[in-house]
Amino acid sequence: MSYTDLVNKEKAIKLLLSRGVTIRDIADITLTIQKQYYENLTIEYCEENVIKVLEKTEVQNVIFTGIALDILCEKGLLPEPLNELVASDYPLYGVDEILALGIVNVYGSIGLTNFGYVDKEKVGIINKVDKIGKRTDKCMTFLDDIIGAIAASSASRIAHNRIKE
Amino acid sequence: MSYTDLVNKEKAIKLLLSRGVTIRDIADITLTIQKQYYENLTIEYCEENVIKVLEKTEVQNVIFTGIALDILCEKGLLPEPLNELVASDYPLYGVDEILALGIVNVYGSIGLTNFGYVDKEKVGIINKVDKIGKRTDKCMTFLDDIIGAIAASSASRIAHNRIKE
Amino acid sequence: MSYTDLVNKEKAIKLLLSRGVTIRDIADITLTIQKQYYENLTIEYCEENVIKVLEKTEVQNVIFTGIALDILCEKGLLPEPLNELVASDYPLYGVDEILALGIVNVYGSIGLTNFGYVDKEKVGIINKVDKIGKRTDKCMTFLDDIIGAIAASSASRIAHNRIKE
Amino acid sequence: MSYTDLVNKEKAIKLLLSRGVTIRDIADITLTIQKQYYENLTIEYCEENVIKVLEKTEVQNVIFTGIALDILCEKGLLPEPLNELVASDYPLYGVDEILALGIVNVYGSIGLTNFGYVDKEKVGIINKVDKIGKRTDKCMTFLDDIIGAIAASSASRIAHNRIKE
Numbered sequence: 221m222s223y224t225d226l227v228n229k230e231k232a233i234k235l236l237l238s239r240g241v242t243i244r245d246i247a248d249i250t251l252t253i254q255k256q257y258y259e260n261l262t263i264e265y266c267e268e269n270v271i272k273v274l275e276k277t278e279v280q281n282v283i284f285t286g287i288a289l290d291i292l293c294e295k296g297l298l299p300e301p302l303n304e305l306v307a308s309d310y311p312l313y314g315v316d317e318i319l320a321l322g323i324v325n326v327y328g329s330i331g332l333t334n335f336g337y338v339d340k341e342k343v344g345i346i347n348k349v350d351k352i353g354k355r356t357d358k359c360m361t362f363l364d365d366i367i368g369a370i371a372a373s374s375a376s377r378i379a380h381n382r383i384k385e
Numbered sequence: 386m387s388y389t390d391l392v393n394k395e396k397a398i399k400l401l402l403s404r405g406v407t408i409r410d411i412a413d414i415t416l417t418i419q420k421q422y423y424e425n426l427t428i429e430y431c432e433e434n435v436i437k438v439l440e441k442t443e444v445q446n447v448i449f450t451g452i453a454l455d456i457l458c459e460k461g462l463l464p465e466p467l468n469e470l471v472a473s474d475y476p477l478y479g480v481d482e483i484l485a486l487g488i489v490n491v492y493g494s495i496g497l498t499n500f501g502y503v504d505k506e507k508v509g510i511i512n513k514v515d516k517i518g519k520r521t522d523k524c525m526t527f528l529d530d531i532i533g534a535i536a537a538s539s540a541s542r543i544a545h546n547r548i549k550e
Numbered sequence: 551m552s553y554t555d556l557v558n559k560e561k562a563i564k565l566l567l568s569r570g571v572t573i574r575d576i577a578d579i580t581l582t583i584q585k586q587y588y589e590n591l592t593i594e595y596c597e598e599n600v601i602k603v604l605e606k607t608e609v610q611n612v613i614f615t616g617i618a619l620d621i622l623c624e625k626g627l628l629p630e631p632l633n634e635l636v637a638s639d640y641p642l643y644g645v646d647e648i649l650a651l652g653i654v655n656v657y658g659s660i661g662l663t664n665f666g667y668v669d670k671e672k673v674g675i676i677n678k679v680d681k682i683g684k685r686t687d688k689c690m691t692f693l694d695d696i697i698g699a700i701a702a703s704s705a706s707r708i709a710h711n712r713i714k715e
Numbered sequence: 716m717s718y719t720d721l722v723n724k725e726k727a728i729k730l731l732l733s734r735g736v737t738i739r740d741i742a743d744i745t746l747t748i749q750k751q752y753y754e755n756l757t758i759e760y761c762e763e764n765v766i767k768v769l770e771k772t773e774v775q776n777v778i779f780t781g782i783a784l785d786i787l788c789e790k791g792l793l794p795e796p797l798n799e800l801v802a803s804d805y806p807l808y809g810v811d812e813i814l815a816l817g818i819v820n821v822y823g824s825i826g827l828t829n830f831g832y833v834d835k836e837k838v839g840i841i842n843k844v845d846k847i848g849k850r851t852d853k854c855m856t857f858l859d860d861i862i863g864a865i866a867a868s869s870a871s872r873i874a875h876n877r878i879k880e
Contacts, residue, residue, distance in 0.1 A: 298618055301558065335497065449794075453794050457793075491655070647825060662831055
């Protein structure tokens with residue numbers, strides 16, 4: 221891993237934390253969707269894999285961009301009609317899913333199914349984030365998809381490592 | 386719609402039918418995932434939207450390609466190691482999801498979540514197809530993802546039309 | 551087309567214009583890449599197809615989002631390290647290509663090749679936009695990919711209509 | 716790298732060779748598109764990166780699937796209308812580009828531009844493969860996109876390693 225990736229990994233982790241999301245929260249989602257396939261899968265191993273996903277340049281850049289859009293939206297700094305589209309998490313907006321796909325694809329298309337599932341079922345922290353987005357002035361339009369994409373990518377990473385052992 | 390698309394739509398419908406899947410089966414999945422959002426959504430309206438999705442060139446070509454691979458696999462006509470990868474529905478194969486993405490993307494990335502959900506939860510006919518693939522000599526590796534992708538695309542199409550009315 | 555799509559099409563056209571890009575500029579790129587295949591292809595027909603592409607919700611939302619990021623970057627309003635990544639058009643940033651893919655995919659994957667080509671060769675207005683981005687305080691990181699994606703999608707649209715006639 | 720990936724890498728290399736394509740041929744394309752950015756870039760370093768790309772499960776599976784479709788098409792073993800679509804390299808077929816995208820995405824979306832460029836310009840071996848597909852009974856519909864995708868991914872891999880040094 222390069223120095224830039226190392227520095228940006230720390231920045232990405234801090235940024236997620238500032239929005240109320242820990243590595244453990246994301247690892248919990250990964251554990252939920254993978255524990256049925258791998259006996260003895262631990263939360264610690266899931267955390268390790270979440271951290272490995274966060275070392276990827278593509279993942280870091282999507283996190284920086286998506287969360288910046290959420291924060292700028294809260295401050296009303298996005299030009300219209302964009303601010304309203306993002307603030308209302310408009311169902312046809314779609315750019316949040318496009319960005320999430322940019323994360324999932326790095327670990328191959330096998331992550332698509334898990335991403336869709338955790339996003340739709342609002343597994344773990346995604347449910348909490350979703351409610352904050354709907355009930356408060358906070359904007360979580362990009363964050364919930366980003367969390368789902370990281371958790372699904374971590375699950376793909378575990379599948380790649382486990383199946384081939 | 387062009388004459389070629391019209392002819393190929395009929396061929397795609399017949400091909401799905403020859404693998405045990407009707408328009409109604411796919412529309413049932415669409416209804417299941419969309420009825421919570423649209424009161425009075427009918428199975429007939431879902432069927433109309435499934436048919437519209439099947440008129441798209443991209444969708445037809447993925448259906449022709451994916452089902453051909455399933456059938457050739459059943460006959461043992463794919464060169465190894467491909468025949469074994471497809472026959473076993475190997476979790477890291479991934480090309481079935483790549484093809485499904487080729488369908489879903491035509492209706493924008495908002496279909497990704499529904500695709501992942503119905504695929505993971507094996508909604509409706511997907512469950513039946515999955516069991517046939519696992520318990521008989523039939524190969525359904527591409528078919529289940531194709532069904533999920535068409536159902537999710539139909540749901541996206543309905544969302545596009547309904548929200549803007 | 552819905553009322554929202556109609557209104558947002560006009561907003562997207564105005565936004566592109568405010569960044570120095572006309573429908574004609576984009577149509578010129580489409581004409582350049584397609585004229586070798588279709589005799590008698592006119593700039594007017596290319597313009598019609600560019601406008602049709604701009605009627606799509608997915609395309610409009612990518613335009614609103616990408617150009618907002620360019621403008622916010624110029625004002626230094628993006629949080630670091632994002633502002634620096636976007637301002638420098640950092641080669642590994644990648645989110646600009648992810649967004650462009652969200653446009654291209656709507657017209658099927660046949661647009662991928664044209665998108666890559668016009669982006670790399672900096673055909674027409676893309677070259678001008680690229681130079682403004684590099685030589686002035688203006689940020690054009692997302693705009694050049696958006697233009698390339700719209701031009702490539704228009705080319706795909708023409709191919710779909712012409713081949714099947 | 717797992718034992719399966721190692722074995723399948725060798726199988727993928729042999730399969731490409733049986734279709735007339737060497738590691739060196741692909742590395743030549745990578746060198747052509749990257750030498751302007753990196754002084755002292757050697758063909759040997761490009762070859763190393765092509766081999767690294769071929770170690771990825773996703774890449775191997777796309778190669779196995781795409782080349783199998785080319786070969787089955789030559790033998791007339793694909794059911795119609797698929798055999799005709801693939802044999803004629805029908806411009807709206809699109810599944811060849813979808814599969815290529817499955818390769819390119821693994822190294823992030825920065826590879827999209829290079830993929831489109833080498834595919835359109837038919838750089839190096841792609842031109843030769845394209846002519847064989849058009850002038851002989853051989854089918855090269857998937858192979859040319861696969862070569863372009865591997866070369867573009869190798870270029871992305873080099874960019875990731877070089878920029879961060």
